[in-house]
Amino acid sequence: MTDLAERWPLAELADVRDALLAAYDDPSRGYHDTLHLTEVLDRLDDLAAAGVAFDHDLAGLAAWFHDAVYDGERDAEERSAVWAEEALAGTPYADEVARLVRLTETHDPTTDDPAGQALCDADLAILASAPERYDAYVAGVRRDYAHISDADFASGRAAVLHDLAGRDRLFHTAYAQEHWESAARANLARERGALG
Numbered sequence: 001m002t003d004l005a006e007r008w009p010l011a012e013l014a015d016v017r018d019a020l021l022a023a024y025d026d027p028s029r030g031y032h033d034t035l036h037l038t039e040v041l042d043r044l045d046d047l048a049a050a051g052v053a054f055d056h057d058l059a060g061l062a063a064w065f066h067d068a069v070y071d072g073e074r075d076a077e078e079r080s081a082v083w084a085e086e087a088l089a090g091t092p093y094a095d096e097v098a099r100l101v102r103l104t105e106t107h108d109p110t111t112d113d114p115a116g117q118a119l120c121d122a123d124l125a126i127l128a129s130a131p132e133r134y135d136a137y138v139a140g141v142r143r144d145y146a147h148i149s150d151a152d153f154a155s156g157r158a159a160v161l162h163d164l165a166g167r168d169r170l171f172h173t174a175y176a177q178e179h180w181e182s183a184a185r186a187n188l189a190r191e192r193g194a195l196g
Helices: 011-024 034-049 056-066 076-087 094-103 114-128 131-144 150-165 174-195
Strands: none
Touching: 011 034, 011 056, 011 076, 034 056, 034 114, 034 174, 056 076, 056 094, 056 114, 076 094, 094 114, 114 131, 114 174, 131 174, 150 174
């Protein structure tokens, strides 16, 4: 967790960082944990290194908050956004970080929203992971929704997969479309086939 802590961009708000790390490190979490946060930050770094233009500090802060609250309930993104608004009050980031966090509910940024595109692409990049990591992600999501029956989870997951597979594109930046789209679609198709 030390390496992750060092990636927090606002040294003067170390207490906020520590509260976020504690939330992501909650043992009841399945997929939406510190590994997920690390991977989203890594993918933002990949996008920046590839020359994708976006406000890296802004998107990075939004990544820290985007799953700050995750308990399998529908309004987790909204509660995460409110946490960002309150924790970052008085900084120049509060409103934009909260807006970006809310955007991760739909992953549908506009074409003139480079930070939103980068954050959404980084958050969904798990879909393009190697099959064994993808399978671990699916198992983690199931743990996140352990309070839901198997039948209800399968139905809900099928709806999510149907929505994703039906999109014209999963990713918004040219880099992500080129490097992640085909692998993500293959993983989605494989999971949909397994669900029957």
